[in-house]
Amino acid sequence: MFVDSVELTISSGKGGAGAISFWTEKFVANGGPDGGDGGRGGSIFFKVDNNTDTLSALRGKRVIKAENGRPGEGRKCYGRKGQDTIITVPPGTQVVDMETGEELLDLVTEGEEILFLEGGKGGLGNMHFKSSSNQRPTYAQPGLPGITKQIRLEMKLIADVGLVGYPNVGKSTLISTLSNARPQVANYEFTTLTPKLGVVHIGEYDSFMMADIPGIIEGASDGRGLGLEFLKHIERTKTLLLLIDAANYREMKYQYETLLVELQRYSQTLARRKHAVAITKIDSLSQDEVNTLTQTFLNDIGLEANNALNKYKADANYASYGFKADFGVVLPQEKPLFVLPISSVAHLNTEALRYTIGDFVRQVEEENKAEQEE
Template sequence: MFVDSVELMLSSGKGGAGCISFWTEKFVAKGGPDGGDGGKGGSVYFTVDNNTDTLSALRGRNHIKAENGRPGEGRKCYGRKGKSIEIVVPPGTQIVDALTDEILFDLVEEGENVLFLEGGKGGLGNTHFKRSTNQRPTYAQPGLPGITKEIRLEMKLIADVGLVGYPSVGKSTLISAISNARPKVASYEFTTLIPNLGVVMVGEFDSFMMADIPGIIEGASDGRGLGLEFLKHIERTKTLLLLVDAANYREMKYQYETLLVELQRYSSELAGRKFAVAITKCDSFSTDEVNRLTEQFIEDIGFNINKTLNRYKANKEYSSYGFVEDFGVDLPVDEPLFVLPISSVSHLNTEALRYALKGFVKSVEEQEKEA
C-alpha cells in the first residue's frame, strides 16, 4: 500500500530515578551512602533508507515511545539505559510539526541519521550528595522527563524529471517504455492512482530518475481529481516534461495552457521549473499529419524554435537521434526547451527523448552548481 503522509506522536524515554541506599554489611559500621544513578531514557532517531518507498509501516501507529531508563540501585549500581527507537523513512521525507506546520527536518540523503528527540537524563543517586556536613544524605534526583511531540511525515519523491499531463495521455505508457518501471496501464482515465518512479538508462553508464503522477485536470488546484494530492511528488524534480495528447478530444493548446495554469496555482516555485513538451500518441496519425500538428502546436503556443535552436552548440551525440544541438546553455524560462512528437507504443522518438532529457537534466544541474 502506498502511503505518503502519516501523523504520529513521538516520545523519548524518561530518565531513571537515582537510588537512595546505604551500605550495610557485617563488621562495617557507618558504611555510608551507595545509591547508584538512574539510566538515561531512550531517544528517537530517524534513518533514511533507499529500500523504503512508502510510509505504510507507520500507518496506524498513533504513539511511538522509546523505553524509559531504569532506576539506580544500591552498591552504586547504575540503572540500564532505555532502548532507543529508530524510525526508517524513505528519501524525500519531511518531518513537519503538526501544530505549527514548521518543517523540522528534510531527509533526502541515503543513510542519513538524525537525532529527533533525546531521552531524559537519569537522576543522580544519593552517593553524589554526601558532604562533611551531610554524611547521611536521604535525597536522590528523579530522572528528567522525556519529550513528546506531535508530527506529520510527508514523503515527496525525489526525481530528475516529473511527468505532468491530463489523465490517459500516455504518462504511464511512456515511463514503462523507457524505464524499468512497470505501472498499471489501461484505456481509461485515472488508471494511475499512486506515483511511480522509474530509472531511465542512457547508454551503459548514465541514467536519470523519472516520476509519473496521476493525471491533472481543470481545477486540480481547487481539489478536483487526484492531481492536487500528488503534485507534491514533483516539487523536488529538477525538470518537468509536459505531455500533450494529440489524439485527445481537448485541443493540444488547451491542454498545455491548463497544465501551466494548474502548476502556477499550486506552487509558483514548481511552475518556474524548466520544462519540455512531448506530443504523445503520434502513432494514431500519418507522418505528414504529425508534422502538421506539431508545427501548428508550436505556432499556437508561440514557441520560437529557431531562436532556441540557435543557442545550442553542435554535438554529434545527439545528431543520430534527430538532434543536432546540445543543451549546455541558459534555458528559456517562459517557453519549453523543446517540443517533440513521440509514440510510446511504436517507439517513435522515444530514444531521442531519452537522450534529450538526459542532456536537459545535466544542463540544469550545471546551472544549479554555478548559481
C-alpha cells in the same frame, strides 16, 4: 500499499530516578549513602533507508515511544539506559511539526541516521549529596522527562524528471517504454492511482530517474481529481516533462496552459521549474496532421520549429524540435526548452526523447551547481 503521509505522536524515554540507599554490611559501621544514578531515557532517531519506498510500515501507528531509563540501585549501581527507537523512512521524507507547520527535518541522504529527540537524563543517586554537614542524605533526583512531539511524515519522491499531463495522456506507457518501471497501462482515465519511479538508462554508466504521477485535470488545485494530492512528489524534480495528447478533444494549447496554471496554483517554486514538452499518440494521426498540429502549437506558444538540430536522430518526417525564443504568448513560467512529437507504442522519437532529456537534466544540474558556487 502506497502510503506517503502519516501523523504520529513520538516521545523519547524518561530518565530513571536516582536511588536512595545506604551501605549496610556487617563490620561496616559507617557505610554511608550508596544510591546509584538512574539511566538516561532512550532517544528517537530517524534513519534513511533506500530499501523502503513508502511509509506503509508506520501506517496504523499513532504513538511511538522510546524506552524509559531504569532507576538506580544500591551499591552505587547505575540504572540501565533506555533502548533507543529508530524510525526507518525512505529517502525524500520530511518531518513536519503539526503544531507549528515548521519543517523540522528533510531526510534525503541514503544511510543517514539523525538524532531527533534525546532521552531524558537520569537522576543522581543520594551518594552525590553527602557532605560533612549532611552525612545521611535521604533524597535523590528524579529522572528528567522525555520530549514529546506531534509530527507528520511526508514522503516526496526524489527524481530528475517529473511527468505531468492529463489522465490517459500516455505517461505510464512512456515511463514503461523508457525505463524499467512497469506501471499499469489501460485505455481509461486515472489508470495511475499512485506515483511510480523508473530509472532511464542513457549509456553504460549514465542514467536519470523519472517520476510518473496521476493525471492532472482542470481544477486540480481546488481539489478535483488525484493530481493535486500527488503533485508534491514532483516538487523535488529538477525538470518537468509536460505531455500533450495530440489525439485528445482538448486543443493542445489549452492542455499546455491548463497544466501550467495548475502547477502555478499549487506551488510557485514548481511552476518555475525548467520544462520540455512531448506531444504523445502521434501514431493515431497522419504525418501531415501531426506536423500541422505541432506547427500550430509552436506558433501558439511562441516557439520556432528547428529540424536541423536532429542530434539524436529524431524522425525527420515530423516537426521535431521547438527551441526557446523570446516572443510569443506570456505564460506563468519560461517557455519549454524543446517540443518533440512521440509515440510510445510505435516507438517514434522515443530514443531521441531519452537522450535529449538526459542532456536536459545534465544542463540543469550544471546550471544549479554554477548558481550554488556563486
